[in-house]
Amino acid sequence: MMKIIFIASGITLLAGSFLLVSNAAATDDYDVKAFGPKSPIVWTKPAKTSFEHRPHTDVAGLECKACHGEIFAMQRGVAQKTGKFTMASLADGMFCGACHDGKRAFASDTKCAACHKIPDDPIVWTKPVKAVVFFHETHGEKSDLKCVSCHDGTFPMQVGVAEKSSNFTMKSIYEGRYCGACHDGDTAFAANTRCNTCHIGRKGYDRLMGRDPYAEKDGH
Amino acid sequence: MDIKNLEKEQNEGIESLPSDERRKFLQMGLAVTGVFLGGTLLSLTSVSTAKGRNADPAIPADGQYPYTKHYGMIMRQNHCVGCEKCMDACVETNNVQIGHGAWRTTIQERLTPLDSGREKREFRPILCNQCNRPPCVRVCPTKATYKDPETGIIVMDDKKCIGCKTCMAACPYNARYYSHAKHAIDKCNFCIDTLLAAGEKQTACVTSCPAHVRVFGDLKDTSSEIYKLLHKPDNKIWVIRPDCGALPNVFYMNA
Numbered sequence: 001m002m003k004i005i006f007i008a009s010g011i012t013l014l015a016g017s018f019l020l021v022s023n024a025a026a027t028d029d030y031d032v033k034a035f036g037p038k039s040p041i042v043w044t045k046p047a048k049t050s051f052e053h054r055p056h057t058d059v060a061g062l063e064c065k066a067c068h069g070e071i072f073a074m075q076r077g078v079a080q081k082t083g084k085f086t087m088a089s090l091a092d093g094m095f096c097g098a099c100h101d102g103k104r105a106f107a108s109d110t111k112c113a114a115c116h117k118i119p120d121d122p123i124v125w126t127k128p129v130k131a132v133v134f135f136h137e138t139h140g141e142k143s144d145l146k147c148v149s150c151h152d153g154t155f156p157m158q159v160g161v162a163e164k165s166s167n168f169t170m171k172s173i174y175e176g177r178y179c180g181a182c183h184d185g186d187t188a189f190a191a192n193t194r195c196n197t198c199h200i201g202r203k204g205y206d207r208l209m210g211r212d213p214y215a216e217k218d219g220h
Numbered sequence: 221m222d223i224k225n226l227e228k229e230q231n232e233g234i235e236s237l238p239s240d241e242r243r244k245f246l247q248m249g250l251a252v253t254g255v256f257l258g259g260t261l262l263s264l265t266s267v268s269t270a271k272g273r274n275a276d277p278a279i280p281a282d283g284q285y286p287y288t289k290h291y292g293m294i295m296r297q298n299h300c301v302g303c304e305k306c307m308d309a310c311v312e313t314n315n316v317q318i319g320h321g322a323w324r325t326t327i328q329e330r331l332t333p334l335d336s337g338r339e340k341r342e343f344r345p346i347l348c349n350q351c352n353r354p355p356c357v358r359v360c361p362t363k364a365t366y367k368d369p370e371t372g373i374i375v376m377d378d379k380k381c382i383g384c385k386t387c388m389a390a391c392p393y394n395a396r397y398y399s400h401a402k403h404a405i406d407k408c409n410f411c412i413d414t415l416l417a418a419g420e421k422q423t424a425c426v427t428s429c430p431a432h433v434r435v436f437g438d439l440k441d442t443s444s445e446i447y448k449l450l451h452k453p454d455n456k457i458w459v460i461r462p463d464c465g466a467l468p469n470v471f472y473m474n475a
Contacts, residue, residue, distance in 0.1 A: 129303035129430055170431075195431070196341040201302020203329045204341065213329075 030054075036064065045080045046158040049115050051096075060105075071098045087152070112147040116157070124208060127163045131205035132198050134179075154181045278462035279471070280439065282451055286352065287372035290439040291410050293423075294446050294457070295345055296475035299431040302327050302343040309428035313414050317401040324348070324395075324408040325425050345433060346460070347425070348395040348408035349468030350374050356387035356396065365405070372469065373412050378404040392464040410436065439469070449473065 030038050036053030043049045056062050068074045072095065079085045079095060090097035090108040096115075100108040123134040139145050151157045155178060162168045162178065173180035173191045179198075183191040203213035310325050311318055325347035332340040354374055356365055364380035365387055367373075381404035388396045388405060399406035410416065411423040426434045437444035450457060450471060459468045 129301060129305065131303075195299060195301050196343065199301035199303070200341065201327065201329060201343055202304040203302060203327075 034058070043080050043085070046086060048117060048119070050117060051115065067098075071095060109148070112151070116147070118147075122208075124205070125163050125168075126205065128169060129199070130202045131200050131208070133200050133204075133208075134198065150181070154178060278459045278467060279450070279457050280352075280467075285372075285439050287367075287440075288370050290372045290469070291350065291436070292372075292439045292446060292450075292469035292471065293347070293410075293426075294435045294449050294471040294473060296431075296433050296435065297344055297472045298342075298474040300327065300343040300345055300433045301431055302329060302341075303430065305428045305430060306345060306425035306434065309424040310408075313411060313424035315401075316406070317399060320397070320400070322397040322399065322406070324406070344472070345425075346393060346395070347470065348374060348391075349393050349460070349466065349470040350410065351469065352467035353465060355390040355392060355464070355466055359386045359390040361386065365407075368412070371410075371412065371416075373410050374407070375409050375412060376405060376407060378402050381405055392461045392466055393468070 032038060035057045038053075041051040041053070043051075056067075057064070072079060085095060087108065089095060090100065093101065097108050099105045102110075106114075118136045118140060120137075123136070125132045125134075139150075140147075155162060168178065170191065172178065173183065176184065180191050182188045185193070189197075200208070206213035304327055306325055307323065307327065310316060310323075314324055316322055316324055325345060328344045328346055330342045330344070332342075334340050350373055352372070354365075354367060357367055357374065360366075361384065362380045362382055364377045364382070365374060366377070368375050383398060383404060385398060385405065388394075388398070396405050396407045398404075411420070415423060423434075423436050426436045435446045435449060437446035439447055439450065441447055449455060455473055457471050457473050459471055461468075
């Protein structure tokens, strides 16, 4: 009698678990407990970076504890508040650099775009003059440049850093800094020609920000 | 062949014409403007009426400036990036009450679509052209606006202005506006009452320009930058609306 009960309950449990699995497969087979959060972790400082848990847990087979503890706090925003969450510290083996050292996983100074998303929107500078645009698309996809060609030697990746510098001027570009590293008339068109390829003016800036540049200014 | 149809024929240029031949025609007081129909026809015109671009009466001949100091401005147009710092400086210096589209100087923008899908962008700074034959002065019923004989700058006598706006309609450059603060028409006067009166040599828009687009100065001063730019051989200079005959003193070039 006991045997029958055991077998019956076993069958019920088995069927139940099959049901659970098939239910999960029908809607979503993502196991949050095993894989970690489904949506990517996005850091905005110092530069926009995203991290997917699944390639690290499900694919690479890491336990949560492998990173969460000493390397990365589980709490949101802690890493970027430390002020040490930089490529330099990664190279020293901190944060992602604990594994991404070129031995256990690809080195942190390679495959930039695996974590850093190349911005689709133009980069817009408003200082010292309004406004200058830069398209990554024209420089990356349509030429042989790599991320490291400019970042961070010529241009800091961090938003607003170049702009805050007092030497972010045409003069220093003519001297070969910033855009002038290539825009010297040799590698790319000289920086003292074709001004309005990059300079869009205040009207262009207004338009970019979704405002009508002629709303108030035009006509007498 | 009908000589009137000549202009419809293809002009083969005058390069193929031997210089001896050309010289002969010049000695006769004729200029060769083209060779047509395989050299069987020449187009000739008398030298006195043949004027090239540099003979454009809108560009003053060296030394022909009617005023004691003859102020003018030349724009190195292709250097303008449309940052509008000149506009800010002008508003601040000359107390321009912005709103209702009031400006003493502004930047025009032209966008031309390119094959690449992008746009070609050009900026052009404009302001009062301080014309030698100013239509605004001619039409003013109260002589509230006049050409300052000392500087050639067109100035306003606010007390005389009745605000009829006839000068606004007459201005070929749309460079005048009605100031609700002054209850008079206001316009660019090359900062004559603000900076020049205080002994400054430059206008607010010139000083604030980060790209050295605007060059202001006395056309009579042969050592001035504006004089040198205006009279540099082969420097292509143009003015806005030369056809209106106002003889403007604001010139444009590409640097």
